[in-house]
Amino acid sequence: MIRIGIIGDIGSGKTFVANNFGYPVFNADHEVSKLYRKDKKVYSKLKKKLPKYIYAFPIDKNEVTKAILAKPNNLKKIINIVHKEIRKKLNSFLRKNKNKRIVILDIPLLIENKISNKKDILIFVDSKKKDIDIKLKKRLNFNSRLVRMFKKIQYNLKYKKKRSNFIIKNNFRKNSVKKQIKEILNFIE
Secondary structure, three states: OEEEEEEEOOOOOHHHHHOOOOOOEEEHHHHHHHHHHHOHHHHHHHHHHOOOOOOOOOOOHHHHHHHHHHOHHHHHHHHHHHHHHHHHHHHHHHHHOOOOOEEEEEOOOOOOOOOOOOOOEEEEEEOOHHHHHHHHHHOOOOOHHHHHHHHHOOOOHHHHHHHOOEEEEOOOOHHHHHHHHHHHHHHHO
16 A cells, blocks of 8 residues: 655645545544544543633534633643544554555644654645635634644644655646646656
């Protein structure tokens, strides 16, 4: 199985790119949302660590946001709880797709949390800052302070770009992205 990790800046279109490969995608953000909606164990652990912010099940993302903005240390508490569950979900996804030739990993902190391995093919999604800003501001519950806090826990973009095997220039046009994906797949297959 070839594992392709999609990395890049917040809002650069990693999910857009991942979904255009045509292979099974593990989307960590989607899995976190499912945990907040469906996993009572995660709720109990978060409520215990952050009783002032987490009130009811299913977990409201606004409560999580308020906890993070109130104290940066709360982000670490949330990550410690949530990432263990995400790793389990990832392992389950990999077992389920073990016979697939290629799987796509859309995990925001893929290299920061040491989830990638040496054999993974890393693709950096490169987007213009103005395009990223437009996309981020359109997001539901956009909060620039929260984005800055998440950027602080990520590696420098130059480092990520250097670590990558390939770069996709994302102009948020499907045809352009698909063409670049096809070139990469032709190269690795």
